[in-house]
Amino acid sequence: MNNENKSYFLEKETNTIIINRELTKLDLFVKDFLDILKKHANYLIVSGFVSISTGRTRGTEDVDCLVCKLDKANFAILLQDLFKNNFWCYQGDNLEELWEYIKNKDAIRFAKKEEMFPNIEFITVDESKPAKYFELTHPQNIKIQDFEFKIPPLEFEILYKEIILAGKKDIADAKHLRTFFSEIIQKEKFKEYEPIIKKELRNYTLK
Amino acid sequence: MSLKQIPKTDLDYVIFYAEELKENPKFFAQQKELIDSQLTASSELTKKRFSKKDFKNNVRKHLREIGLIK
Numbered sequence: 001m002n003n004e005n006k007s008y009f010l011e012k013e014t015n016t017i018i019i020n021r022e023l024t025k026l027d028l029f030v031k032d033f034l035d036i037l038k039k040h041a042n043y044l045i046v047s048g049f050v051s052i053s054t055g056r057t058r059g060t061e062d063v064d065c066l067v068c069k070l071d072k073a074n075f076a077i078l079l080q081d082l083f084k085n086n087f088w089c090y091q092g093d094n095l096e097e098l099w100e101y102i103k104n105k106d107a108i109r110f111a112k113k114e115e116m117f118p119n120i121e122f123i124t125v126d127e128s129k130p131a132k133y134f135e136l137t138h139p140q141n142i143k144i145q146d147f148e149f150k151i152p153p154l155e156f157e158i159l160y161k162e163i164i165l166a167g168k169k170d171i172a173d174a175k176h177l178r179t180f181f182s183e184i185i186q187k188e189k190f191k192e193y194e195p196i197i198k199k200e201l202r203n204y205t206l207k
Numbered sequence: 208m209s210l211k212q213i214p215k216t217d218l219d220y221v222i223f224y225a226e227e228l229k230e231n232p233k234f235f236a237q238q239k240e241l242i243d244s245q246l247t248a249s250s251e252l253t254k255k256r257f258s259k260k261d262f263k264n265n266v267r268k269h270l271r272e273i274g275l276i277k
Contacts, residue, residue, distance in 0.1 A: 007235070022235070057224060057237070
């Protein structure tokens with residue numbers, strides 16, 4: 001069977017998972033956002049959108065995006081670019097009030113102007129969040145038509161959903177990923193990632 | 208569509224669907240329909256609930272009430 005007839009394949013030369021489907025409205029929203037974000041910061045799309053973009057049949061109205069911590073000047077440039085390109089932020093309209101969130105690594109949300117959903121949850125990450133920082137710095141490329149973006153390694157995303165998030169929806173998402181990507185999942189990676197995720201779980205429990 | 212075992216639980220259906228989807232990208236069309244219709248519906252609902260005039264402040268007021276923003 002050639003690659004065009006498959007639902008996905010791994011392009012080994014570029015380590016990119018190619019998904020064989022049309023873009024949805026949700027994809028186009030995320031693509032618009034990432035086209036701007038990519039110019040200014042390192043990022044990673046995590047959680048529900050990873051499963052949905054790879055075929056899980058459920059809805060979502062928010063897309064979680066890890067962003068490497070920016071300094072104030074670069075955040076200001078990014079913010080200006082997002083506002084100029086028809087995004088608005090739930091938490092505020094000006095740099096000073098939004099910088100307080102970024103400085104404290106609190107999440108903020110962006111949607112398209114005059115829309116509330118879908119939205120991007122913009123989650124600032126640095127070394128103080130080891131598991132999130134690990135996935136941010138070990139991305140997996142994925143491509144749907146001309147929409148290219150970065151997600152965590154599949155094995156990491158599965159374990160994170162099973163061990164840390166562990167809700168009904170997350171377990172189902174993990175099961176989808178395990179089943180759909182069974183041909184490219186590497187079992188040894190689970191062993192490599194499990195200690196990182198379990199350490200994160202201990203941090204959660206201690207808080 | 209081959210049905211090897213009848214799915215019983217929600218997770219059985221997730222597995223069943225993922226197995227079928229893996230072999231047949233045509234199933235993505237159904238998923239697109241679901242996602243697109245959900246976003247169209249939520250956009251319509253938002254527009255009906257919050258008028259264009261002072262949209263952001265009205266949404267923020269609502270988000271504060273439900274505890275999503277400070």
